[in-house]
Amino acid sequence: MGIIVQKFGGTSVADVEKIKNVAKAVIREKNNGNQVIVVVSAMGHTTDYLVKMANEISDNPNPREMDMLLTTGEQVSIALLTMAIQAQGHAAVSMNAMQVGIITECNHTKARIVDIKTEKLYSHLNKGEIIVVAGFQGVTPDGEITTLGRGGSDTSAVAIAGALNADRCDIYTDVEGVYTTDPRIVPNATKLSEISYEEMLELAHVGANVLHPRSVETAKQYNVPLRVRSTFKLDDLGTYITGVDNMEIYKPVAGVAADLSQIRVVICDVPDEPGSAAKIFDALSKSDVSVDMIIQSYGRNDGTNDVAFTVSKSDYEKTMEIVKNVIKEIHAASVLVDEDIAKVSIVGAGMVDRPGIAASMFKALAEEGINIKMISTSEIKISCLVEKNDAHKAIQALHSAFNLDAKEVAVVMGDLPDV
Amino acid sequence: MGIIVQKFGGTSVADVEKIKNVAKAVIREKNNGNQVIVVVSAMGHTTDYLVKMANEISDNPNPREMDMLLTTGEQVSIALLTMAIQAQGHAAVSMNAMQVGIITECNHTKARIVDIKTEKLYSHLNKGEIIVVAGFQGVTPDGEITTLGRGGSDTSAVAIAGALNADRCDIYTDVEGVYTTDPRIVPNATKLSEISYEEMLELAHVGANVLHPRSVETAKQYNVPLRVRSTFKLDDLGTYITGVDNMEIYKPVAGVAADLSQIRVVICDVPDEPGSAAKIFDALSKSDVSVDMIIQSYGRNDGTNDVAFTVSKSDYEKTMEIVKNVIKEIHAASVLVDEDIAKVSIVGAGMVDRPGIAASMFKALAEEGINIKMISTSEIKISCLVEKNDAHKAIQALHSAFNLDAKEVAVVMGDLPDV
Numbered sequence: 093m094g095i096i097v098q099k100f101g102g103t104s105v106a107d108v109e110k111i112k113n114v115a116k117a118v119i120r121e122k123n124n125g126n127q128v129i130v131v132v133s134a135m136g137h138t139t140d141y142l143v144k145m146a147n148e149i150s151d152n153p154n155p156r157e158m159d160m161l162l163t164t165g166e167q168v169s170i171a172l173l174t175m176a177i178q179a180q181g182h183a184a185v186s187m188n189a190m191q192v193g194i195i196t197e198c199n200h201t202k203a204r205i206v207d208i209k210t211e212k213l214y215s216h217l218n219k220g221e222i223i224v225v226a227g228f229q230g231v232t233p234d235g236e237i238t239t240l241g242r243g244g245s246d247t248s249a250v251a252i253a254g255a256l257n258a259d260r261c262d263i264y265t266d267v268e269g270v271y272t273t274d275p276r277i278v279p280n281a282t283k284l285s286e287i288s289y290e291e292m293l294e295l296a297h298v299g300a301n302v303l304h305p306r307s308v309e310t311a312k313q314y315n316v317p318l319r320v321r322s323t324f325k326l327d328d329l330g331t332y333i334t335g336v337d338n339m340e341i342y343k344p345v346a347g348v349a350a351d352l353s354q355i356r357v358v359i360c361d362v363p364d365e366p367g368s369a370a371k372i373f374d375a376l377s378k379s380d381v382s383v384d385m386i387i388q389s390y391g392r393n394d395g396t397n398d399v400a401f402t403v404s405k406s407d408y409e410k411t412m413e414i415v416k417n418v419i420k421e422i423h424a425a426s427v428l429v430d431e432d433i434a435k436v437s438i439v440g441a442g443m444v445d446r447p448g449i450a451a452s453m454f455k456a457l458a459e460e461g462i463n464i465k466m467i468s469t470s471e472i473k474i475s476c477l478v479e480k481n482d483a484h485k486a487i488q489a490l491h492s493a494f495n496l497d498a499k500e501v502a503v504v505m506g507d508l509p510d511v
Numbered sequence: 512m513g514i515i516v517q518k519f520g521g522t523s524v525a526d527v528e529k530i531k532n533v534a535k536a537v538i539r540e541k542n543n544g545n546q547v548i549v550v551v552s553a554m555g556h557t558t559d560y561l562v563k564m565a566n567e568i569s570d571n572p573n574p575r576e577m578d579m580l581l582t583t584g585e586q587v588s589i590a591l592l593t594m595a596i597q598a599q600g601h602a603a604v605s606m607n608a609m610q611v612g613i614i615t616e617c618n619h620t621k622a623r624i625v626d627i628k629t630e631k632l633y634s635h636l637n638k639g640e641i642i643v644v645a646g647f648q649g650v651t652p653d654g655e656i657t658t659l660g661r662g663g664s665d666t667s668a669v670a671i672a673g674a675l676n677a678d679r680c681d682i683y684t685d686v687e688g689v690y691t692t693d694p695r696i697v698p699n700a701t702k703l704s705e706i707s708y709e710e711m712l713e714l715a716h717v718g719a720n721v722l723h724p725r726s727v728e729t730a731k732q733y734n735v736p737l738r739v740r741s742t743f744k745l746d747d748l749g750t751y752i753t754g755v756d757n758m759e760i761y762k763p764v765a766g767v768a769a770d771l772s773q774i775r776v777v778i779c780d781v782p783d784e785p786g787s788a789a790k791i792f793d794a795l796s797k798s799d800v801s802v803d804m805i806i807q808s809y810g811r812n813d814g815t816n817d818v819a820f821t822v823s824k825s826d827y828e829k830t831m832e833i834v835k836n837v838i839k840e841i842h843a844a845s846v847l848v849d850e851d852i853a854k855v856s857i858v859g860a861g862m863v864d865r866p867g868i869a870a871s872m873f874k875a876l877a878e879e880g881i882n883i884k885m886i887s888t889s890e891i892k893i894s895c896l897v898e899k900n901d902a903h904k905a906i907q908a909l910h911s912a913f914n915l916d917a918k919e920v921a922v923v924m925g926d927l928p929d930v
Contacts, residue, residue: 108567142587148527149591150598157597160605161590164583168561171580172568178576179569186579190609191654235610 094259095217096121099131099227099249103266104323105169106136115176117264117326118222122182127217129256131227131249132173134165155200159229159239163188166226166245174224184222187212189229190237194248196230202241203230205248205310208255225252243304250307254314261316262330263303264323269331270295270302272496273348277487280497284346286332291346292318294439294473308333344449345440345494350483352434354384354402356465357411359418361396361425368422369399375414381407385435385468385477396425400466402435402477433465434483437475438490450474456493462486513678514636515540518550518646518668522685523742524588525555534595536683536745537641541601546636548675550646550668551592553584574619578648578658582607585645585664593643603641606631608648609656613667615649621660622649624667627674644671662723669726673733680735681749682722683742688750689714689721691915692767696906699916703765704748707755710765711737713858713892727752755860763868764859764913769902771853773803773821775884776830778837780815780844787841788818794833800826804854804887804896815844819885821854821896852884853902856894857909869893875912881905 098118105111114132122128142161146153153161170186177184193209216223227245230238240247246263253261268283270292275281287295289312296305302320311318311333321330362368369388376383386401403411408429415427436457443449453474457464462485466477478486491497517537524530533551541547561580565572572580589605596603612628635642646664649657659666665682672680687702689711694700706714708731715724721739730737730752740749781787788807795802805820822830827848834846855876862868872893876883881904885896897905910916 108564111568145527145591146594149530150594153594154597157590157593157605160593160607161587164586164590167583167586168580171576171583172564174576174579175565175569175572178573186576188579188656191656237607237610 093125093127095129095253095256096126097129097131097249097253097256097258097261098264099246099261100133100173100264100323101245101266102133102136102139104264105132105173108172110323111135111169111172111176112180114173114264114323115180117323118173118177119180119182120326121262122222126259129213129217129223129225129252129258130173131225131245131252132166132169133227133245134162135169135172138165138168156236159200159237162239163226163229163237166228170224170226177222177224182222183220184224185216186224186226187216188226189248190231190235192225192252194225194230194251196232196238196240198232198234198236198238200236201239203232203238205230205240205251208251210255213252213256243306246304246307247310250310250314250316250318253316254310258316260319261311262319262321263307264321265302266323267302267320268322268325268328269320270333270347272346273487273491274350277350277484278348278491278497281491282496284331285329286334287346288441289333289335290472291439291441292333294437294470295347295349303333344443345438345496347439348437348487348490348494348496349439350434350436350487352480352483353405354433354435355405355408356400356402356430356433356477357415358398358400358428358430359415359424359426360398360428361394362399363423364395364397365422368397368424371422372399372415372418373401375418376403376411379410379414381411381414385466385475387466387468399424402433402466405431430465432480433477434480434486435475435477436483436486436490437473438494439473441472443472443474452493453490456489457486460485460489462489512544512546514548514672514675515545516548516550516668516672516675516677516680517683518665518680519552519592519683519742520664520685521552521555521558523683524551524592527591529742530554530588530591530595531599533592533683533742534599536742537592537596538599538601539745540681541641545678548632548636548642548644548671548677549592550644550664550671551585551588552646552664553581554588554591557584557587575655578619578656581658582645582648582656585647589643589645596641596643601641602639603643604635605643605645606635607645608667609650609654611644611671613644613649613670615651615657615659617651617653617655617657619655620658622651622657624649624659624670627670629674632671632675662725665723665726666729669729669733669735669737672735673729677735679738680730681738681740682726683740684721685742686721686739687741687744687747688739689752690766692906692910693769696769696903697767697910697916700910701915703750705751705753706765707860708752709755709891710858710860711752713856713889714766714768722752763862764857764915766858767856767906767909767913767915768858769853769855769906771899771902772824773852773854774824774827775819775821775849775852775896776834777817777819777847777849778834778843778845779817779847780813781818782842783814783816784841787816787843790841791818791834791837792820794837795822795830798829798833800830800833804885804894806885806887821852821885824850849884851899852896853899853905854894854896855902855905855909856892857913858892860891862891862893871912872909875908876905879904879908881908 174186195207196203227248271281318333389398462482593605614626615622646667690700737752808817881901
C-alpha cells in the first residue's frame with residue numbers, strides 16, 4: 093500500500109458528469125490498495141467568470157481580494173468531488189488550504205509554499221478516508237488567504253506528495269502525456285513513456301504546456317515521481333517523470349518545443365562600461381519582469397554594445413517604461429522591439445554526453461532557410477530565436493532531424509544524424 | 512463616532528451593479544463618522560445554483576460538504592464588495608468566518624454561534640478600514656467550516672454587533688421596514704417606525720418574513736438596537752427595533768401576521784394517563800421536530816383526551832412516522848392531519864395592559880364567519896388557527912378591527928374597539 097496524490101485540472105471537473113468520472117478514477121486508485129489524496133482545480137470556466145466580475149467592479153482589483161475571490165472556485169470543486177466519492181460509497185473528506193495548513197509567504201496572487209502541515213492529512217488517511225484538497229491556494233501564518241499563481245494546482249499536488257513522501261503524484265489532464273513536440277504542429281509527434289525532471293523542466297520552460305516548470309522543479313526538489321496522464325483514458329499510463337538516476341535510457345534529444353509568448357528587446361549602442369548591463373537587468377528585476385534570453389554583442393570599435401533580451405509579451409508595457417528610463421541613465425542610443433519572434437528549443441538529458449547536437453540543430457534550421465536571431469544554451473537545452481512565421485517549419489525540421497517522428501523514440505535515438 | 516454593523520442580503524448584492532450600490536451605502540455610513548462592519552450574504556441565486564449541483568451529484572449530500580460548498584457564496588460576495596468599496600476610494604478588507612473567528616458548535620448546516628473573536632475586527636477598525644464579513648458561516652474550534660442555517664446572515668450581523676457592543680445593527684433588505692401586516696394582503700398596511708424586540712420576535716415567529724426570530728432573539732439578548740431598512744431607499748430610516756424600555760409608545764396591537772407553513776396533527780382518544788402527552792412531545796423533540804401550538808382537550812367521561820398540535824409542513828413525514836409509533840405505545844386511537852390551515856396572529860407589547868384584546872380578535876373573526884380551530888396566547892401575542900381559505904379575510908378583518916389601516920398607528924391605538 094502506498095500514498096498516491098492525484099491532481100485533476102479544471103477541464104477534468106468542468107461539470108457534474110465529469111466530477112462523477114473523476115470520482116471513479118479516484119476510487120479506482122483507492123481500490124488498488126492505496127491511500128489517496130486528490131488535488132483539484134476550480135471547475136472549467138469558474139475562474140474566468142470570477143475574474144470577469146472583479147474586472148467589472150474595479151480596473152485594478154486588490155490582489156488580496158482577488159485571492160479571497162478566486163479560492164472559492166477550488167472550494168466548490170472539493171465539496172462536489174467529495175460528495176461524488178461519497179455517493180459512490182467511499183469515505184472522503186474535503187479540505188481547503190487553511191484546513192490542511194498549506195503555508196505560504198504573504199505574496200498575494202503568486203505566493204510560494206513554505207510548509208505543508210501533515211498532521212491532519214495523516215489523521216484522515218489513517219481513518220481510511222480519501223482526502224480532497226483545494227489546489228492553487230494557501231494560507232499565511234497570519235491566516236491570510238493566498239493563491240499560488242500560474243501552475244498553482246500542479247504545484248499544490250506535488251508539494252503535498254513531497255510532504256507526505258508519496259509514492260507517486262499523478263497529474264491528470266486533457267492530453268495523454270508528454271510528447272516529443274506539439275502534436276498539433278507535427279502530427280507524428282510521439283508520446284514519451286519516460287522523461288527526466290531536467291528534460292521536462294526545460295521543455296516546460298520553452299513552451300510545452302503540459303506542466304508548469306514550477307511543479308516540475310518542486311517534484312525534482314523532493315524527488316516525487318510524477319505521471320502525466322489523461323483523465324479520459326484511465327488505462328493509459330501516460331508519461332513517467334522521474335530523476336535521471338531512475339531512468340533506463342538517456343536520450344540526446346527528448347523533445348522539441350516552441351514558445352511564441354515572448355518579445356525581443358534590443359538596446360542599441362550601450363556604452364561599453366562596467367555596470368551598464370547590470371543597471372538594465374537590475375531595474376527589470378526590481379519590477380518583477382522576468383528576462384529569458386540575454387545576448388550582449390562583442391564590444392565594437394566605437395566603444396558600444398548592443399544588448400538584446402527577451403521578455404514575456406505580458407510584460408511589454410512595463411518593460412518599455414523601465415527601459416526608456418534606463419537608456420537615459422546609461423546613455424544608450426535607442427530601443428528596438430521585435431514582437432514577431434518564436435523561441436524554438438530542443439531538450440534532452442543525453443545532450444551533455446553527445447557533441448554536435450547544437451551543430452545539427454543549426455544545420456537543420458539552415459537547410460530550411462530559417463534565420464537564427466539569438467541562441468541560448470543550457471546543459472540539456474538549446475534554444476534558437478527565429479521569425480515567428482518560421483516556428484512551425486522549424487519544429488517540423490528539428491523533430492525530423494532528431495528522428496523524433498518514429499514511434500519508438502528510445503530506439504531511434506541511435507540513428508542521430510552524424511555531425 | 513460609533514460602530515455600525517450593516518447587513519445586506521442576497522438580493523442587495525445580486526449583481527455587480529447592485530454591489531456597487533451597496534458600496535455607496537457602506538461609504539455613506541463611514542462618511543457619517545462611524546466605524547463600519549458590513550455583513551453580506553451570497554449573491555442572488557448563487558446558493559440555489561450550488562445546491563442544484565450538489566443534488567445532481569448526490570440524493571443526500573453530506574452536511575459537512577454542503578457547508579464547504581455553500582460558504583463559498585458569501586466569500587465571493589465579500590471579495591467583490593471589498594473591491595467595490597476600494598474602487599470608490601476607501602480602505603476596506605474582507606474576512607471570512609475563519610479569519611474573524613466566528614466560532615460555532617460543530618452542527619453542520621445549522622450551527623449556533625458560541626463566540627466571536629473581536630481582536631482582528633478591532634485591529635482593522637482601528638486602522639480606519641471598513642470590514643466586510645461573510646455572513647451565514649462559522650468555524651468550529653477544530654477548524655471545521657459550518658453554516659448557521661435559516662436566518663444565518665442576519666444572526667451573523669447581530670452577533671458581531673453584540674460582540675463589539677456596536678451602536679446599531681442595520682439590516683438592509685428589499686422591503687422598507689416592518690409593516691403592521693403583509694402589504695400584499697392589506698394594501699393600506701402601515702410601516703412601523705418603531706417596534707420592540709418582543710413584538711418583532713412574535714411577529715417573526717408567526718410568519719412575518721422580514722427578520723428571522725433567531726436574529727431578533729440574539730439582538731434582544733445582547734441589547735443590540737436593530738434597524739430594518741431598504742437597500743434601495745437609503746434615506747428611509749425603516750423600522751427601529753429596540754428594547755421596550757427604550758420605546759416611547761406602547762401599542763396594544765402592533766401588527767397582524769399569518770403563517771401558512773404549518774399543518775395540524777390531532778391524536779384522537781389518548782388515554783388520560785400521566786405521561787401520555789410527554790411521550791408524544793418527547794419523541795418529536797428527540798427527532799428535532801419543532802412543535803408550535805399545542806392543545807389538549809378536557810378529559811372526557813370515557814377517560815380519553817384529544818391532543819392537537821401544529822408542526823412545520825417540512826416535518827410532515829418525520830412527524831407522521833414518529834406519531835404512528837407513539838400512538839401504539841400510548842394506546843391512542845388514531846391520527847388526523849389537517850394541511851389546509853393558517854395561523855393568524857396579532858402581536859403587541861401593549862396587550863398586557865389592556866384587557867379584552869383577545870375577545871376583540873375572536874369577535875372580528877366571528878363577524879366574518881371565520882371558524883377558529885385552535886387558539887394560543889402569549890403575553891404579547893394571540894394566535895388563532897383558521898381554515899387556509901379564510902387567512903386573507905382574517906388578516907384584513909383584524910387589521911381593520913385594530914385600526915392598523917391608518918397611517919399613524921400610535922394615534923389610532925386609542926380608538927380600539929370597546930370590548
